[in-house]
Amino acid sequence: IEFVKSDVFYKLSDLLSVAGDILRQGGVVKSIGVDDALRVVEGHEVFHALKLLGVRRVPISRGRSKEVYVPLETLGFYDDVACPGLRVFDNTVELLYKNWPTPLFKLRSLSRRGLTVWAKWEAYNPFSWSIKDRVGWYMFTKALEEGRVSQLLYEATSTNTGMTLAAMAAIHGVRARLYLPSTAQKSSDVWLKTLGAEVVRVSKPLTVDFVGDVEREAARDGAIHLNQFENDRNFEVHLKYTAKELDLQLRHTGVFPRAIIGGLGTSGHMSALSFYFKNRYRGSVKIYGVQPAVGHVIPGIRRIETGMKWVHLVELDGVVDITREDAVNAAIEVARKDGILIGLSSGAVASAFLKIADRLEEGHYILIFPDNGLKYAEIYSTYVKD
Numbered sequence: 001i002e003f004v005k006s007d008v009f010y011k012l013s014d015l016l017s018v019a020g021d022i023l024r025q026g027g028v029v030k031s032i033g034v035d036d037a038l039r040v041v042e043g044h045e046v047f048h049a050l051k052l053l054g055v056r057r058v059p060i061s062r063g064r065s066k067e068v069y070v071p072l073e074t075l076g077f078y079d080d081v082a083c084p085g086l087r088v089f090d091n092t093v094e095l096l097y098k099n100w101p102t103p104l105f106k107l108r109s110l111s112r113r114g115l116t117v118w119a120k121w122e123a124y125n126p127f128s129w130s131i132k133d134r135v136g137w138y139m140f141t142k143a144l145e146e147g148r149v150s151q152l153l154y155e156a157t158s159t160n161t162g163m164t165l166a167a168m169a170a171i172h173g174v175r176a177r178l179y180l181p182s183t184a185q186k187s188s189d190v191w192l193k194t195l196g197a198e199v200v201r202v203s204k205p206l207t208v209d210f211v212g213d214v215e216r217e218a219a220r221d222g223a224i225h226l227n228q229f230e231n232d233r234n235f236e237v238h239l240k241y242t243a244k245e246l247d248l249q250l251r252h253t254g255v256f257p258r259a260i261i262g263g264l265g266t267s268g269h270m271s272a273l274s275f276y277f278k279n280r281y282r283g284s285v286k287i288y289g290v291q292p293a294v295g296h297v298i299p300g301i302r303r304i305e306t307g308m309k310w311v312h313l314v315e316l317d318g319v320v321d322i323t324r325e326d327a328v329n330a331a332i333e334v335a336r337k338d339g340i341l342i343g344l345s346s347g348a349v350a351s352a353f354l355k356i357a358d359r360l361e362e363g364h365y366i367l368i369f370p371d372n373g374l375k376y377a378e379i380y381s382t383y384v385k386d
């Protein structure tokens, strides 16, 4: 793909219909026309949609496009999501992106009468032990490739994206300033400062409430503001990796999922999972989003009406409201039956499954668990006193 170049650029929203066609067809039905210098002359949108979906190769023909059918597998669609070898890495960034897929495992605690529950555990990421490593890494790496990274980086974060960006900044000798909401756990400051970042505590409960201030301060100080809430790399990384690797894991295991359930924060991961699975399996996989009940704080997730970008580009089959107590109780149930300590937003996802389980058809259900429970010791401590 590196030898084929196109100087036409598209916005994410413009490419989604072509990318959706490719996923539904399971391949490409027309080659991309190139000139003698291997520059695209016809089929730019197919070329960019394939780049967005992440393939190693593209089908080309000299001059005009031609009718062909090339399956995604032939294009190396899955090649980047399988961990090579014995988990020996050259550096800590490889420890992130060459160590995927994150594990997928059956949960005994939540499986019941004909419903088999699987968790994809994103705590298996090295910088923030969370799903946000994918986003922080991809936004930073792409900005670096585009020559947009300066000496300073500012970001509003509820902790996890901040940890990844602090790590990426440390690795690349950049100074990070991270703005945390009042609701983030006290120890976040310690983790971020230990990673070398400056921490600014804002007296507002939600990151989205002060992202505009961060944008202005970054512009004033000449800092790069990657802005996880608006940056399409957030959606893209989950399309290229999170969704695709889950698909590969399920195919390999011979499991067809009835539904995927996950939390909504920026909406990056659940929107990409919805786009991918709805197109690839023509609507037969249901997607449920999870948000905190009105008046409840669950770090990492928030209510749709607080404003999120990508969820409006895709289809959700339902949104489940969960209270903080229910999230903690579900996390405790998983801990005491399956022996794993999951995070609070993971607990919300587990609780959402339990809440809708009675209505679900027999089959396999996938829960996305964004991080682990160690970060939430302060919150869990008030529930496990006796």
Ligand code: PLP
Binding pocket: 130, 132, 158, 160, 161, 263, 264, 265, 266, 267, 268, 269, 270, 299, 300, 301, 343, 345, 346, 370, 371
């Ligand atoms: N859960 C946790 C712990 C998170 O940190 C986040 C995002 O920050 C989410 C869930 C939500 O993920 P997304 O931003 O992809 O919607």
